[in-house]
Every structure is written in C-alpha cells, then in structure tokens.
Amino acid sequence: MGSTPAEVPCDVVSDNRSGLGGGISDVYGEDLATLDQLVTPWVSSVASGYSLMRDPRYNKGLAFTDKERDAHYLTGLLPPVVLSQEVQERKLMHNLRQYTVPLQRYMALMDLQERNERLFYKLLIDNVEELLPVVYTPTVGEACQKYGSIFRKPQGLYISLKEKGRILEVLKNWPQRGIQVIVVTDGERILGLGDLGCQGMGIPVGKLSLYTALGGIRPSACLPITIDVGTNNEKLLNDEFYIGLKQRRATGQEYAEFLHEFMCAVKQNYGEKVLVQFEDFANHNAFDLLSKYSTSHLVFNDDIQGTASVVLAGLIAAQKVLGKSLADHTFLFLGAGEAGTGIAELIALKISKETGAPIDETRKKIWLVDSKGLIVSSRKESLQHFKQPWAHEHEPVKNLIGAVNAIKPTVLIGTSGVGQTFTQEVVEAMATNNETPLILALSNPTSQAECTAEQAYTWTKGRAIFGSGSPFDPVEYDGKTYFPGQANNCYIFPGLGLGLIMSGAIRVRDDMLLAASEALAAQVTEENFANGLIYPPFSNIREISANIAASVAAKTYELGLASNLPRPKDLVKFAESCMYSPVYRNYR
Ligand SMILES: O=C([O-])CC(=O)C(=O)O
Numbered sequence: 058m059g060s061t062p063a064e065v066p067c068d069v070v071s072d073n074r075s076g077l078g079g080g081i082s083d084v085y086g087e088d089l090a091t092l093d094q095l096v097t098p099w100v101s102s103v104a105s106g107y108s109l110m111r112d113p114r115y116n117k118g119l120a121f122t123d124k125e126r127d128a129h130y131l132t133g134l135l136p137p138v139v140l141s142q143e144v145q146e147r148k149l150m151h152n153l154r155q156y157t158v159p160l161q162r163y164m165a166l167m168d169l170q171e172r173n174e175r176l177f178y179k180l181l182i183d184n185v186e187e188l189l190p191v192v193y194t195p196t197v198g199e200a201c202q203k204y205g206s207i208f209r210k211p212q213g214l215y216i217s218l219k220e221k222g223r224i225l226e227v228l229k230n231w232p233q234r235g236i237q238v239i240v241v242t243d244g245e246r247i248l249g250l251g252d253l254g255c256q257g258m259g260i261p262v263g264k265l266s267l268y269t270a271l272g273g274i275r276p277s278a279c280l281p282i283t284i285d286v287g288t289n290n291e292k293l294l295n296d297e298f299y300i301g302l303k304q305r306r307a308t309g310q311e312y313a314e315f316l317h318e319f320m321c322a323v324k325q326n327y328g329e330k331v332l333v334q335f336e337d338f339a340n341h342n343a344f345d346l347l348s349k350y351s352t353s354h355l356v357f358n359d360d361i362q363g364t365a366s367v368v369l370a371g372l373i374a375a376q377k378v379l380g381k382s383l384a385d386h387t388f389l390f391l392g393a394g395e396a397g398t399g400i401a402e403l404i405a406l407k408i409s410k411e412t413g414a415p416i417d418e419t420r421k422k423i424w425l426v427d428s429k430g431l432i433v434s435s436r437k438e439s440l441q442h443f444k445q446p447w448a449h450e451h452e453p454v455k456n457l458i459g460a461v462n463a464i465k466p467t468v469l470i471g472t473s474g475v476g477q478t479f480t481q482e483v484v485e486a487m488a489t490n491n492e493t494p495l496i497l498a499l500s501n502p503t504s505q506a507e508c509t510a511e512q513a514y515t516w517t518k519g520r521a522i523f524g525s526g527s528p529f530d531p532v533e534y535d536g537k538t539y540f541p542g543q544a545n546n547c548y549i550f551p552g553l554g555l556g557l558i559m560s561g562a563i564r565v566r567d568d569m570l571l572a573a574s575e576a577l578a579a580q581v582t583e584e585n586f587a588n589g590l591i592y593p594p595f596s597n598i599r600e601i602s603a604n605i606a607a608s609v610a611a612k613t614y615e616l617g618l619a620s621n622l623p624r625p626k627d628l629v630k631f632a633e634s635c636m637y638s639p640v641y642r643n644y645r
C-alpha cells in the first residue's frame with residue numbers, strides 16, 4: 058500500500074479524546090467524559106404495549122399469552138386468538154410458499170426479521186435447506202442488485218466518505234453495544250456480480266443472519282456494515298433510486314486512510330475480541346487489508362479463507378471416496394483471485410503438513426488459469442503479487458481447455474466469477490483423463506456458476522463428484538439421482554466465528570482454518586458418501602457448526618491465542634451451550 062499510513066497505530070488516528078482514558082472498558086466515554094465532551098444519550102427502558110409489539114427483539118405477535126397481554130398493556134391491541142410459535146411458523150411457511158418470485162420471498166423474510174426476530178430465526182433454523190437460497194445465494198444477489206428499489210428499513214450501519222474523521226461517532230449510533238461479529242463490505246465485488254456499491258449491504262446482512270441461524274451468535278451481537286467509498290458502476294451512478302454516494306470509488310491513499318480509520322475505530326469501540334469478517338472486497342484491496350490487519354485485529358476474509366476452508370474440507374472428505382490422499386492430485390483452477398489463490402494456498406499448506414514437503418514444493422501440484430491463460434513463470438513479472446507463487450515452469454497456454462489438456466488435472470475448480478466457462482469440451486476432457494473427476498463450480502450466484510450440476514453429470518456420464526457455490530437441485534441422469542454438494546463458505550464461517558468468540562480469540566491463524574476444514578470433513582457420514590456427497594446436509598448445520606467451533610477453539614487455546622480462561626473441558630458441549638436459541642421467552 059505504498060505511502061499509506063500502515064505504520065500509524067490505531068490509537069493515534071482515532072483517539073480524539075486528547076489523552077483521556079476510556080478506550081475499550083468505557084467505550085462510550087460516559088464515565089470519563091468531561092463537560093466539554095459529547096456523549097451519546099442512550100436510554101433503556103422496559104417496553105410494553107404498542108412499543109413492545111413494534112420491537113422485533115421482543116415482539117411475539119399472536120403468541121403473546123393472555124397473561125402477557127394483561128401484564129404488558131397489549132389487551133385489545135391483538136385479536137383474541139393465541140397461537141404457538143409452531144403454528145406461526147407453519148402459517149409463515151405456507152405464506153412464503155405462495156410466492157413464486159424468489160425476491161418476493163426474500164422481502165417477506167426481511168419483513169419478518171424486522172417484525173419478529175425470534176420467529177424469523179426459528180423459521181430459518183427449522184427450514185434451513187429451503188430458506189438458505191432465499192436469504193443467501195442466489196436470491197441475495199438479486200436483492201443487492203435491486204436494493205435501492207426494495208429498501209425499506211436500514212438493516213445495518215452505513216459508513217460513507219461523508220463521515221471521514223468521525224467514524225467512531227458513527228459506530229456509537231448503533232443501538233447495540235455488545236457487538237461480537239462485524240461483517241463488512243465495500244461492495245466492490247458482490248458475489249460474482251461485480252461492483253454494487255452501497256447496495257452490497259444485503260451481503261453483510263445475509264451473512265450475519267447465518268451467523269445467528271447456523272452458528273448461534275446472538276442477533277444483537279452482530280453488526281452488518283457497508284463502507285461507501287463510491288461506486289464505478291455506471292448503471293447505479295445513473296439510477297435515481299441508488300442509495301449510495303454518487304461518485305467514483307476512492308482509491309489509493311484516500312481509500313487506505315478511510316479503511317484505517319474504520320479499523321481503528323472498531324477496535325477502539327469494541328475492543329480486541331470483536332471479529333471482523335471482510336466480505337466481497339475486490340481483489341486489489343482484499344489481500345492488502347487482510348495482511349495489514351491480521352497482525353493487529355481479529356480478522357479474516359471469507360472469500361479468501363472461508364471459501365478455502367470449505368473447499369479443503371470437501372477435498373479431504375472426497376479422498377475417502379477416491380481412496381487417495383491430497384498429495385496424489387493435480388489441481389487446476391479457473392480464476393486466480395481471492396477464492397482461487399486462497400484455496401490453492403490452503404491446499405498447499407495441508408499437503409505440506411501431511412507429507413512434510415516444503416510448501417514451495419507442494420504448490421507445484423496446483424495450477425491456476427486467469428483471463429490471460431495458464432499462470433506460468435514467463436508471466437511472473439507482470440503478475441499481481443498474490444498470483445506470483447503460482448507461476449510454475451511451463452510453456453504458455455492460452456486458455457482453460459489448453460490447460461486441461463496440458464496439465465491433466467484430477468481436480469478442476471472454478472473461482473472465476475464468470476458463468477458457463479466449464480464448457481462441454483472442458484468437462485469431457487476431465488472425464489476422459491479421470492475415472493472420477495472432481496469438479497467444483499464455485500462462482501456465485503447461480504448465473505455465474507462455471508457449469509450447472511446437470512451439465513457436470515451429463516458430460517461426465519454421471520462419473521463426476523460435483524460441488525457448487527450456489528445450490529443446485531438433485532439431477533436425474535440415466536435412471537439415477539445425483540446429489541450435488543454446496544461448497545459454500547457458509548459451512549465454515551458461522552462455526553469458525555463461534556469458535557473464535559467462545560474462546561476469546563484475539564487473532565486468526567491458518568491452523569484454525571485447517572482445524573475447521575478437518576472438523577467439517579469429519580461430519581460427512583458413510584450415508585452421505587453413498588449419495589456422492591462430500592459435504593454433510595445443511596439440516597444438521599448447527600451440530601456441524603458446534604463441532605467446527607470446538608475444533609477452532611481447541612486450536613486457539615493450543616496456540617495461546619485464547620483469552621477466555623480457563624479452557625472449558627468439553628468444547629463441543631460448551632459451544633452448544635453458547636448458541637442462541639430462537640424459542641420465545643416468557644415475559645413476567
Ligand atoms: O456469499 C456466498 O455465497 C459465497 C461468497 O462469499 C461469495 O460468493 O462471495
């Protein structure tokens with residue numbers, strides 16, 4: 058980042074309290090404020106009556122009991138019937154299924170989240186396989202594209218360049234104080250859909266819904282943030298309903314300084330143990346932000362590390378089906394950005410740990426193709442830094458099919474963000490070279506998948522093990538049903554986050570990602586394998602997350618990076634006991 062303020066410590070940048078203490082123990086500066094300092098006048102009071110029904114955290118709708126209605130001045134504000142949460146859930150699922158347009162389902166679910174939070178999470182947890190594609194990929198992608206038009210209530214915190222110099226103040230406007238997880242985007246690379254600017258907010262909101270539903274993090278501890286430094290999307294710049302700054306993106310020093318102010322303000326406001334998940338930043342910022350802040354903050358990048366951990370888990374599991382080890386494979390990637398190089402690096406690390414070979418050697422089993430063809434040593438000088446470790450000795454190869462024929466990979470992984478790039482010729486070549494080709498089409502949403510599940514099974518005559526980033530329905534081919542796996546980072550980040558939080562982690566390390574991969578791979582059952590699956594079904598995801606959390610926490614303790622001491626004996630039980638349950642509470 059050149060002349061950016063990499064060396065400026067956080068306290069110098071964001072502590073505008075001229076030497077007064079406070080910091081993390083008095084984050085709102087109330088105790089130590091002097092008369093000339095401004096404090097945020099937060100009040101808390103017991104809600105009742107109309108305002109209780111309007112508070113999504115406590116509203117239960119028709120499930121308020123008669124006793125509660127009497128005690129809380131609700132009598133007459135609701136029709137007389139009292140419904141259980143289960144009946145409410147059945148009714149809502151029935152209503153949701155009436156919508157045929159996915160975006161309508163998305164909007165109905167967002168309305169529910171804003172109306173009755175516990176019911177929203179109950180629905181999501183109990184119907185995860187059906188509702189994941191609505192609150193998450195692929196529908197969330199469409200929601201982001203149309204976010205300006207469907208915008209009703211803000212669901213997270215917007216920090217735009219207009220707030221430069223006072224980001225700490227903006228953070229204090231957020232009503233919840235006990236924040237444990239922040240998912241932040243700058244909207245520059247939303248899924249495989251490109252720059253959606255401020256409308257990328259749908260992604261942090263969706264990811265954090267999954268933190269709660271799949272990983273059991275309390276909703277009030279989750280904070281979605283969108284950083285608005287402008288957009289280069291002409292369509293949005295000319296859209297009268299666009300909700301963000303109508304200016305081109307800030308870059309270089311201006312960008313770095315703004316992000317630095319943000320990262321410092323976050324640490325100052327929430328302390329050392331708040332987890333910051335970077336999401337859907339463009340390559341040119343993602344790698345720099347991760348390397349810059351991983352030594353001073355609890356951060357990870359979901360697109361680089363979360364995706365890597367999930368894919369590695371699938372590959373580890375697949376070895377049981379194939380009867381091989383990872384080192385026996387040759388890997389070829391289409392796409393050498395965050396996901397591609399992130400996955401490649403974690404595979405190389407894992408093979409290195411398994412075989413004892415140096416990582417420089419194990420990287421040689423892995424090849425990447427970008428928009429200019431195979432990454433080879435003759436291109437090294439012109440490559441971005443994150444691609445350079447993959448520039449192996451080979452003559453230039455122009456395109457993917459050329460690379461498949463030259464390298465003869467056993468595993469083909471798509472992380473290009475460009476749909477339909479695994480052509481019939483490419484997939485057939487994989488099938489010619491391999492008895493059981495492993496094909497992962499990871500780009501999101503569905504429209505950007507490198508090939509569909511049906512294409513993968515048809516073109517390999519049912520021999521492929523196939524996984525994708527966005528969900529595909531089971532495929533009938535030649536009288537047999539094939540179940541595609543969803544190799545999406547949502548298998549990992551909720552459990553990883555829970556493990557980090559419950560152990561009081563202060564840094565993320567690659568060994569924790571490896572621990573998460575191994576824990577996920579261990580959850581795949583014989584029955585799953587028999588169905589051709591290399592990931593367990595989402596229906597057990599909370600149990601899976603608890604196991605991932607326990608493994609991550611164990612590694613955190615082992616590395617001396619845990620601050621929640623002493624270490625609980627049974628980490629799986631401890632993880633389960635930490636998980637938020639959306640069942641209604643009784644009110645006095
Ligand atoms: O959001 C998802 O489905 C996976 C992901 O991180 C991405 O594609 O950027």
Ligand SMILES: [Mg+2]
Binds near residue numbers: 248360
């Ligand atoms: Mg992402």
